Amino acid sequence: MATATVFNAIVGQPHASRLLKTFIRNGTLPHALLFTGDAGVGKKTTATAFAMACNCLKLKSAIRHHRPHLDAVDACGDCGPCRKIAENHHPDIIRVAPLSSVIRIAQIRTLLKALTLKPNEADRRVVILSDAQAMNPEAGNALLKVLEEPPDRTLLVLTARQTSDLLPTIVSRCQHIRFSPLRAADIKQLLAAAGGIEPESIEAVAALCGGSYSRAVKLIDSRWLNRRDWIIQAMGSQMADHGELGVRAWLAWSEILAKKKDLIEESLEIITMWLRDMLVFRTDPHRVLNQDRLEALSTAAKQVSQTQVLQQIDAVDCALTALRSNTNARLTLDAMALQMAGACLR
Ligand SMILES: [Zn+2]
Structure with missing residues (x-):
């Protein structure tokens, strides 16, 4: 089985997971989502779990045949689409991220061009645009076009530190989900699972990292x-x-x-x-x-x-x-x- 990023494996963001699972189960998916929170709290991991759950064949069939409990609304991690997404080669999961700390208009133009075509194979094409605050104003304005007229079968997930870093016109067109800092206990669980780290270092870093797993890893490394x-x-x-x-x-x-x-x-x-x-x-x-x-x-x-x-x-x-x-x-x-x-x- 591919190493899957599923909702039930995400540590410390129960609110975000529940909300996203509810959208999927009820078929009320917003065209654009905005995940805000500090770096290293699980925004991108959750975006991948969301993309997977939106396209999982087993979950789709479960939702069609009975209304599963929210705990059971999750990608299987093993069907064709799940594997492709986990291995990062699904043609309809498009990732846009800063290059040299800026998201430039050329990147958004390439995205807009791709979105004029129909999705290749996905039920739901998912665009994950991370660190959206890194868009320069031209890029931000260009992205507005997609948010105003969302293409068919396409969902956008933007991640950012905070809403005030983005154009208000972008924020107002997205369903906003706030991610909280991880608890020290969650950080300890993640570091212990990563393996090979001294227990004293885990204790120290969990208290020092301010609820950010990526910062915890950086502190250790x-x-x-x-x-x-x-x-x-x-x-x-x-x-x-x-x-x-x-x-x-x-x-x-x-x-x-x-x-x-x-x-x-x-x-x-x-x-x-x-x-x-x-x-x-x-x-x-x-x-x-x-x-x-x-x-x-x-x-x-x-x-x-x-x-x-x-x-x-x-x-x-x-x-x-x-x-x-x-x-x-x-x-x-x-x-x-x-x-x-x-x-x-x-
Ligand atoms: Zn699946």
Whole structure:
């Protein structure tokens, strides 16, 4: 059997699945759907499960002969259309995604041209246009034509972070389904199923990924935890040392941070997250993101006052803004480190 993406295998989006199953069972499929939610919460996986369920031969027959319970409204994963969709070579499942982070008008024109022809073999041709916020305005306006006059036997599924990233005329023509961040328990289940990951890493990453599975995978793959532990450890000893040596240590630290240019933004994110946790720890320990480092956090929180932490957060914020406008990374990080050291001295 092909590796199938079916509704019942989707983790953590019961609301979206139920709604889509209801449309399929009742034959009330909207021409256009808009899935919104953070990256890595299952929007594209759900779009594929939807495309499969719309075309599954066994499900079609079940719906025709009796009204199945919603739990049973799902693709079989094994009939011809299901296999082709799972293996990503069904001619009527069309995927459009950003190229170099933009969806250009040429891509939408190619799509419009394809949609002037009848579907090859599908009951329901499904267009999955992911990261719709990446459409430039020309592309967005061109897509409107399809939304205004949907071609026969064709369904559009758009995915985006949030509705405010899209033209209101696009949003108003779509049935909107909101995807929630995944719960830590769901992330743990997915990571455990992926296999080969240390249980401690699963625990740490599930708390840190903000409900996004793709971010969880990225955190594990990028040796993010090692970098975080180094940053936490360095900040701890620098905050403890208030003398001239402390300032030197802060500068040596910023020099190391500046060396890995492509990781600077991620490192600053780690620092901000840690400083945020130092504030939250005092009042709301269960809301701490670095749950696996509570002991270090408790020590760190005793070393500096709330005002000092806020000043340090400001320093990191300023550095991030400056770096995004292409300032010299080394100078910016040195300035940040000196401000952070200064905050400890006050
Ligand atoms: Zn099937």
